[in-house]
Amino acid sequence: MNAPSTRDRILRGAERALVENGLDACSVQQILQEAGVSRRTYYQYFRSKDDILHALYRERVEGLVDHMRSAVDERTDPVQRVTAAIDTYLSYQVLGGPLKRWLQAKAMSPDSPMAPDREKTLDSIVALMDVNVRDALGAKLDPFVYRSLLMGAEGLVLNTQARTGDFTEADRIRIRNVMVPSYFAVLARHMDMPQVED
Secondary structure, three states: OOOOOHHHHHHHHHHHHHHHHOOOOOOHHHHHHHHOOOHHHHHHHOOOHHHHHHHHHHHHHHHHHHHHHHHHHOOOOHHHHHHHHHHHHHHHHHHHHHHHHHHHHHHOOOOOOOHHHHHHHHHHHHHHHHHHHHHHHOOOOOHHHHHHHHHHHHHHHHHHHHHHOOOOHHHHHHHHHHHHHHHHHHHHHHHHOOOOOO
16 A cells, blocks of 8 residues: 555645634644644645645545446436436535535635636536436436536535534435435426526
């Protein structure tokens, strides 16, 4: 097994320090201590705490999209493919822990340096859903349909964490039991609705 790179050691140290101290309260010094590196070494890889937050966020959202693609590719039934994408998204929220959700909430701010990565992630997931719905239903829907459903799930996850301080497996199941039938109901409705022209 290869030893982790210095950059990876800093990222893993930052994860531990951020979870222990909180996103806003965590200092670069606490990250240095957890990573076991000098300030000079840290600044060879990252310009600031915001820079390391951005790197952690990017790592997580790229992992999410990769896991969703894999989950979808493992299934042949179109309905199961769409359901697998939703399940993977919600499972990733539990597995990512509070840090993933803190970063996600921060990325929702339009002035966040993470906002473009969030948009890219939403676009990737929308494209993945679109391909699978077209395969299943033979129709192309407005991407806003997928985006609104995805942002609804994102909002429910973050709202649950804000209210309870956590996002548990029970929360995942509850949101899944709302989102999966809602998703297919919305898709069915949009398949039958005429488009309104201005």
